[in-house]
Amino acid sequence: MKKIVIDIDETGAVRIETEGFVGKSCIEETKFLKDLLGKETAQQLTPAYFATARGCVKKHLPLCG
């Protein structure tokens, strides 16, 4: 299930984590929160970000031989 989890600590620092999204849709889904709450200071992309709706994007590198 798709979820957006917002953690706010006692200093007012906000951490937003998305779960269950595939590809860039997580960035689009959370943009409204980032715009409303302040400015983004850090972003960490997780493996699901690089997946597409059909599956992972695979890069083929030339090997020797």
Next chain:
Amino acid sequence: MSHIAKIEIEIKDLSALKAACVRLGLEFVCDQRTYAWFGQHIGDYPIPEGFTVDDMGKCDHAIRVPGAAYEIGVIKRDRQWLLVWDFWRSGGLERVLGKSAGKLKQAYAASKAVMEARRKGYLVKEQVTKNGGIRITLSGGRA
């Protein structure tokens, strides 16, 4: 899991700040043009950036904190609202709201996120975590 972002709070919505005051039992006083503080800048700490000595104690609105002698000034600058206060401990603000009024910023962020998420049709679940944090989980809606 898809991505993790960290946000530094900017206060842009006065109605969410008022809701944050209600959460914490504070009194938001509209159009109160001064806030209680030591009353004289004695040079022990630098003046906040963009302010002069004459600006000290002046505000657009104020927040009264039960149990504290001093108040918080709310000042409009460009497109956001700044919170200014005298954190001297005898004023009592830091004891109630934490360092740099962190608990007020936390309540503002929670209020704003919940208001906007509900407006967008998300199911909203709010919990207080063991370490005093607030966790808001959005599901349904567009998520």
